Amino acid sequence: xxxxxxxxxxxxxxxxxxxxxxxxxxxxxxxxxxxxxxxxxxxxxxxxxxxxxxxxxxxxxxxxxxxxxxxxxxxxxxxxxxxxxxxxxxxxxxxxxxxxxxxxxxxxxxxxxxxxxxxxxxxxxxxxxxxxxxxxxxxxxxxxxxxxxxxxxxxxxxxxxxx
Numbered sequence: 001x002x003x004x005x006x007x008x009x010x011x012x013x014x015x016x017x018x019x020x021x022x023x024x025x026x027x028x029x030x031x032x033x034x035x036x037x038x039x040x041x042x043x044x045x046x047x048x049x050x051x052x053x054x055x056x057x058x059x060x061x062x063x064x065x066x067x068x069x070x071x072x073x074x075x076x077x078x079x080x081x082x083x084x085x086x087x088x089x090x091x092x093x094x095x096x097x098x099x100x101x102x103x104x105x106x107x108x109x110x111x112x113x114x115x116x117x118x119x120x121x122x123x124x125x126x127x128x129x130x131x132x133x134x135x136x137x138x139x140x141x142x143x144x145x146x147x148x149x150x151x152x153x154x155x156x157x158x159x160x161x162x163x
Contacts, residue, residue, distance in 0.1 A: 001016075002040035002041065002042055002043050002047070002048075003038045003039065003040045003048065004016040004019045004064055005040075005043035006040045006042070006043050006044055006045045006047065006048050007038075007045070007064060007066075008064065008066035008067070009043065009044060009045065010045045011066060012113070012114075012116065013066035013067055013068060014067050014068065015066070015067050016064055016065055016066050016067055017065050017067050018065045019062060019063060019064045019065065020062075020063050021059070021060050021061060021062055021063065022059055022060075022061065022063065023057075023058040023059050023061060024061075024063055028058045028061055029058060031058075033054045033056060033057075033058070033061070034052060035050045035051070035052060035054075036050065036051050036052075036053065036054035036055065036056055037049070037050055037051050037054075038050040074093070074094050075091065075092065075093055075111050075114060075115050076091075076092045076095075076115075077089045077090065077091055077092070077115070078090050078092060078131075079129075080129045080130070080131065081131075082131050087112075087115075087117060089129075090128070090129050090131070090132065091111065091123075092135070092138070093138045093139040094138055095135070095138070096135055096136045096137060096138025096139070097132055097135050097136070097137050097138060097139075097162065098137075098138065098139045098140075098142065099137050099139065099140040099141070099142075099158050099160040100125035100126075100160070101140050101141050101158075101159070101160055102141045102142060102143045103123070103125065103142050104143075104144065105120075105123075106144035106145065106146060106147050106151070106152075107142045107143070107144045107152065108120040108123045109144075109147030109148075110144045110146075110147050110148055110149045110151065110152050111142070111149070113147065113148060113149065114149045126163070127162045127163050132162045133162060135162075137158045137160060137161075137162070138156060138158075139154050139155070139156060139158070140154065140155050140156075140157065140158035140159065140160060141153070141154055141155050141158075142154045
């Protein structure tokens, strides 16, 4: 079960509710087998070992039913008008701004990953949009030791301003 938890987590899911093996779909016959001997000592991908050489057939393919993450933490990015910024603009947490205290590249990687992006190309701080003055600050001290949200700590109380 550690392998299923780790793989689902790597894809951004909260966990899994079932898995099985077998050749269930016709398309499997046209695909190469990419991993074998996936062994995870815990529920994170960094605890796993695997090999790209295999000694199995498609009857041993894994079918995984991952469970979507129930997100309490909702991040969005908006443009100057407060509309969808399509990945570039003002970062909001539950409709409120995020303070720059302790924010780092790891914070940006973790939050972008949580929103489904592969990474980030830049981030800035400061009052760049007029709409910021009308918004509350919702998150502060986003400290991430790595590029995944589960490595982060933060607080919803703050000691900062929009400037």
